[in-house]
Amino acid sequence: MPRFDPAAHALSINRRAFLTQSAYGLGGLAFALLQGKLAAATASGATRPAGWNGVLPQAHFPVKAKRVIFLCMAGGPSQLETFDWKPMLKQLHGEPFPESFTQGQQLAQLQNTVLKARGAFTNFSKHGQAGIEISDLFPHLATVADELCVIRSMQTEQINHDTAHAFMNTGSIIKGRPSMGSWLLYGLGAETQDLPGFIVLNSQGKFGLQPISARQWSSGVLPSRFQGIQFQSRGGAVHYVGNPEGVCQSTQRQVVEEIQRLNGFLADEQYDPEIATRIAQYEMAFKMQASVPELTDFRNEPQEMLDLYGIKQPGDGSFASNCLLARRLAERGVRMIQLYHRAWDHHGEIEPGMKAGAKDVDQATAALIKDLKQRGMLDDTLILWGGEFGRTPMAQGTGRDHHILAFSVFMAGGGVKPGVTYGATDELGYRAIENVVNVHDLHATMLALMGIDHRRLTTKFQGLDVRLTGIAGEVVEELIV
Secondary structure, three states: OOOOOHHHHHHOOOHHHHHHHHHHHHHHHHHHHHHHHHHHHHHHOOOOOOOOOOOOOOOOOOOOOOEEEEEEEEOOOOHHHOOOOOHHHHHOOOOEOOHHHHOOOOOOOOOOOOOEEOOOOOOEEEEOOOOEEEEOOOHHHHOOHHHEEEEEEEEOOOOOHHHHHHHHHHOOOOOOOOOHHHHHHHHHOOOOOOOOOEEEEEEEOOOOOOOOOHHHHOOOOOOHHHOOEEOOOEOOOOOOOOOOOOOOHHHHHHHHHHHHHHHHHHHHHOOOHHHHHHHHHHHHHHHHHHHHHHHOOHHHOOHHHHHHHOOOOOOEOOHHHHHHHHHHHHHOOOOEEEEEEEOOOOOOOHHHHHHHHHHHHHHHHHHHHHHHHHOOOHHHEEEEEEOOOEEEEEEEOOEEEEEOOOEEEEEEOOOEOOOEEEOEEOOOOOOEEEOOEEHHHHHHHHHHHOOOOOOOOOEEEOOEEEOOOOOOOOOOHHHEO
16 A cells, blocks of 8 residues: 555545635636726726726716715704794794694604794895795804705614714715715725815804714715714824834835735635725725825814814814815825714704804805805705704794704705705695605615616625615706706
């Protein structure tokens, strides 16, 4: 009997090795062919705009907006003290709220209580060529009324904060669904190679500090490289972005390249999107060591620009500083920028709360619109301003409760019609009754402005086609230029 030779056995192809290597070989060949087809499709996409490097080979519709800045008023600002003037409600202030409006309706914390009408504590004035009615709490926004597209007939499905935020961001309350920013990054890619394509900033006011969960900018079932990256609003935007003492740039480059080489070996053996994420993020982190300090250095911003935004100290964590940073991010090709301002959950003390919240955001929001316009960027930058739901026209002590049947948002730039209002609520502001827009419709319209058919931007998950708008959503064509 021939002697057993371990070396020869190690070099031989046994049954298990054959099956394993064949599986990977055939899979790798199929993946390579698929990549080649995708590259060819990309190269032939004649209508593919510059900087468009996502999974969609080309635009479905004419591209009107290249980026989105979502100014999220976390907590749900009252539409009745912002953009939906109801003089009849003010006349009814303190009186019983008509039961015909509320009978059988879902209420948050006002269920089984005596409902009394609460009129707006502020006045409204008409502004711009179209005479848009805007609360006197927002004098700076009033100066850009001709740029605003105010939707007064929004409705949502979720009456509690966390699920309402999730619904506004992902179109679903199911955990693990991708946020709108992740969908944009997945579909379109980003114009920047030196910064994340989806960046989130937070600020807070004095009242109504509603918490925000990181799931609101999660990539969900998409690979994690599409998730939003939270930058710090105060101090260094990214922790530990610099090299440790004694580590030079060339040494850091060598470390990154070696890690990338090892990750590349793993990627060759098995297809896992998270390996690709790891490779991409190591490279991104290295580039951010140079790009982030330059991004957050406001020293080249003239004093008149800081004054326009109302910035007292650059990088002070305020909404104003974040708005200026949002413009700088937009200039550098970031696809989705979200600014959360936690100041709008006014179950009580709505008068001081709304006054403080409006003072926080009014000047800076108007400045962002003016700044983008003077730079020629407003035309292809879509701004969305609003919260996760509205507030009741009935009183809750000295405040207002959550409300899902009517609230207001506005958009500006990015191909929306300027200087218009759309939709209407009933005479007491309880329910949207004219040209109702739900959250799915808003998402479908935003994607259309970005050149995307919301029904065709999908990903497979557990055998189903997942999309931002679920099985619903209609583009509101009347809002588009």
